[in-house]
Amino acid sequence: MASGEIPGKPEFFPGANPSQNGIAILSSLALVERCAFTTTVPRVENLLPMGTLRNATVHHTGFPEPFLTDEFAATATHLLEIQTLHCDPAGRNWADIGYHYAVDRTGRIWQLRDLLFQGAHVKNHNAHNAGIVVLGNFDLQTPTTQQTTALTALLNFMSDAFHGINVATHQELADTPTSCPGKYLQMFMDQNFRTSNKEFA
Numbered sequence: 001m002a003s004g005e006i007p008g009k010p011e012f013f014p015g016a017n018p019s020q021n022g023i024a025i026l027s028s029l030a031l032v033e034r035c036a037f038t039t040t041v042p043r044v045e046n047l048l049p050m051g052t053l054r055n056a057t058v059h060h061t062g063f064p065e066p067f068l069t070d071e072f073a074a075t076a077t078h079l080l081e082i083q084t085l086h087c088d089p090a091g092r093n094w095a096d097i098g099y100h101y102a103v104d105r106t107g108r109i110w111q112l113r114d115l116l117f118q119g120a121h122v123k124n125h126n127a128h129n130a131g132i133v134v135l136g137n138f139d140l141q142t143p144t145t146q147q148t149t150a151l152t153a154l155l156n157f158m159s160d161a162f163h164g165i166n167v168a169t170h171q172e173l174a175d176t177p178t179s180c181p182g183k184y185l186q187m188f189m190d191q192n193f194r195t196s197n198k199e200f201a
């Protein structure tokens with residue numbers, strides 16, 4: 001850590017208060033700042049404050065075709081497409097991309113929506129809930145080892161830094177049925193987090 005840098009990367013994880021263990025996990029994460037994929041400024045006046053973070057919910061992108069690129073530039077373009085889909089005035093017309101973080105196929109963790117604000121990722125369950133999207137369609141493809149390793153580290157860091165969070169998948173929390181985050185990522189979550197909205201910390 002550079003001298004003078006505040007532990008917990010507050011620009012990435014506002015409100016985080018990690019232990020030494022959390023700081024060690026954080027240093028293992030390959031974080032990519034939001035400005036790497038977009039220059040669009042969110043319509044902050046239409047966002048709600050997150051408040052205390054208590055939950056994290058795991059999603060997949062779930063596009064009709066598998067997502068197979070490892071390239072940085074192509075991944076940035078893909079995230080910009082998702083942001084455009086979410087913010088299109090003729091479509092969903094959201095104030096910003098719906099999720100807070102994305103995990104790409106090489107294990108990079110991209111900053112999407114600022115964690116200071118509620119996301120738009122599980123209808124009626126966005127308060128106090130970070131949205132993490134793992135890039136791919138996990139009904140059609142399996143997550144890479146780098147993805148599941150990075151996702152696990154991210155969830156462990158957040159649980160440490162926010163003093164215990166409940167981890168769930170979209171389908172476990174949704175009021176209306178969804179296959180998100182896809183059968184193969186759901187299987188990973190079942191095996192490694194015993195989710196169903198149980199605290200794992």
Ligand SMILES: [Zn+2]
Pocket residue numbers: 058059060121170180181
């Ligand atoms: Zn979802």
